[in-house]
Amino acid sequence: MNRWSRTVHMVVASMALVCVPAAAGVAHADPAIYVPTPGVESTYFEPGPSAVTERLGFGCCDSTGAKFDIWYPTGLSATRHPIVVWGDGTNAVPSQYAYLLRHLASWGFVVIGTENQNTGSGVDIRKSLDYLLAQDDDPTSMFFGKLDKTAVGAVGHSQGASGVLNAMRDSGGAIKTAVPLELPAQHFCSTSTSCADTRSLTTGSVFFVNGSADGLISPSQQLVPWQAEGLQSNQAYYEATPANLAKVWGTLNGPNHNDVQGQPDCAAASVPCTTGVYGYLGYPTAWLLAQLCGDATARDAFRSGSEFFTPSPNWRNQVGNVTG
Structure with a gap:
């Protein structure tokens, strides 16, 4: 069952906060598809309270x-x-990732992506940010x-996962956190x-997510x-x-390379x-709210020994260094 329409009518009329509090989710996913961990994942697995507008080709242009x-x-x-x-x-x-991007917007984020199909350098990911920041300055x-x-x-998939790490590295501190999904060897x-x-990262934080069935492009x-062969796995990227820097890595049980679509x-x-896409909804949303909006409940889920690290049928390889 698709929980969304082009504009999602789940507005909480009295909502004043943009970084939405944890109790605000209102829709319900089919529990037979994916059963999130009770607590933070299950909260942010649900859509947030905001209706969402999608505009393709909203602005122009990258390099x-x-x-x-x-x-x-x-x-x-x-x-x-x-x-x-x-x-x-x-x-x-x-637009091939519209379900995930709508989900993030429902929790208060303004989400922008270039239609460029080769984003690995991060240059045009940063161009999209430059464009949006210019909109903020335009009366x-x-x-x-x-x-x-x-x-x-910054969130990205496959080549775009490399791109968001490169964009964060080269952003001069403007990009505070990155969530690379299915990061290629x-x-x-x-x-x-x-x-x-x-x-090469000097600032920011990273939440690495890969699928267990994506063992070729994004092995666990x-x-x-890795010191001898280079960074050929999510474990190697995490260790390097x-x-x-605050960092966490986890592997979803089951997803292949394109499940995020x-x-x-x-x-x-x-x-x-x-x-x-189900497994990519809850914890990545919580991570962004923790790192960008100071959501203490979401941040607590990623502390060593907390919710994200408990045994789960959905996750393996959980490791992290979040303490504060």
Whole structure:
């Protein structure tokens, strides 16, 4: 059952907060599809209270001439909204991830993605941010004075997962956190600029997520030391991320490379896809709210020994260093 329409009519009329409190979810997912962990994951697995508007080709352009697509809370509040910039996988466009991007917007984020299908360098992910920040400064824009420039996160899939790490590295601190989904092993990089190297990160935080059935492009572990072979696994990327940065890694049980494109199931996704987008909803949303909006309940779920690290039928390989 699809929980969404083009504009989602789940508005909480009296809502003043943009970073939505944990009790605000109102819709219900089919529990037979994916049963989230009770607590933070189950809360943010549900859509947030905001109706969502989607506008494809909203603005122009990145360095290649590609347009920007955008998802945002329909009733933009007087309180400034946090931002999420999106990175496409190779040969994909943001609308292929619309279910996930609508979900984030329902929790108060303004989400923007370039239609560029090669985002690995991160350059055009940063272009999308530059465009949106310019909208905040433009008195003629619907986003004038509506965006929180200090609360920017980046989420991306496959090549776009490399792209959001590169965009954060090169953003001068503007991008505060990154959530790379199905981060490719370095030997799959098409060019040196499309590779991610987490050793080069100096600011920000990272939540790595991969699917257990994506063992070729985004393997969980590698068999030889990453110091000798390079960063060829999510474990290697996690270990190479400097210890002074907040970092967490977890593997979803079951998803293949393109499950994140589920809308919400695999019917409209690129192949391979096995379970749909469900597992990518709750904890990534909670991470963004924790890192960008100071949601203490969400942040507590990622502390060592807390909810995210408990035995789960949905997750494995959970590791992290979040303490404060």
